[in-house]
Amino acid sequence: MDKYVDILKKHGIKVTPQRLEILRFLDTHHTHPSADEIYMELKKKHPSLSKTTIYNTIQSLKDCGLLVTLLISPNESRFDSLINPHHHLLCSECGKILDINVECPYSRKVLAGGHRIDEVHGYFKGVCEKCLMKGGK
Amino acid sequence: MDKYVDILKKHGIKVTPQRLEILRFLDTHHTHPSADEIYMELKKKHPSLSKTTIYNTIQSLKDCGLLVTLLISPNESRFDSLINPHHHLLCSECGKILDINVECPYSRKVLAGGHRIDEVHGYFKGVCEKCLMKGGK
DNA sequence: TCTCACATTGTAATCATTACAATCAGAGGG
């Protein structure tokens, strides 16, 4: 019936109302939200929800590969439920984090030098196209 | 006389004993230390030193381009006084952060799509060569 | 239905970072 019930079941995560809401939010908001943004939004409908449940659920989703943590903005982690490999740009004007789909020769996790590579993160900092147009920077 | 006195003067940062020690430490330890690691080490010789002074000095050094912040390990920022563009690997076995000198087509900060790029960060997570040899993973 | 073991949740603590008040040092006036 519900798409998110299926996803949770398929990955062996027990279905709870909190988890469903968090998963739904992440799947419908590809804005790379912080834990606090998820919390603030969902608290409106579920006042008893605690922030820790956000973190716990995030951890579960991460464990089965449904979620990736971005360490691009100082102070707080951001979360991304688009898990195909892509890079990110943090705009210093509007604060948004944009997906950057560039050809990256290291995305396939092979690297000279004998190290084993499990994750590849490409972060850019700058000013996004929209803000450049607007602000005339 | 002292190399570090010169560097601070050249960049218009007032010379103080705390700043000299912090700069010396960063220049002689290219291990990408956290603020706490710098603090713990320098506190031995300067017990009155506060952690905030570490952060303040780091900010000053960053402002004149002598230092870069790495957001590769969760929980804490790491600092790098090697400012030529290079990538990093965080080893999940030994916890070390290694310099990775690969050809990166995006290091020159030009990117299709109309965004302005100011910084490029390439982070890899995995297991370093040394740990692979040792552990037989 | 009752008990127990484990999973889930949320309260309270932890710890990196930041805001701001206390301290210091140097410039200019007496």
Added chain:
DNA sequence: CCCTCTGATTGTAATGATTACAATGTGAGA
């Protein structure tokens, strides 16, 4: 020289993201 004032530097105390762990809930088996 010494005193005063101003801005720079420092460190104490607050903030806020994250984590540890105790309280609560759930579901299987007796």
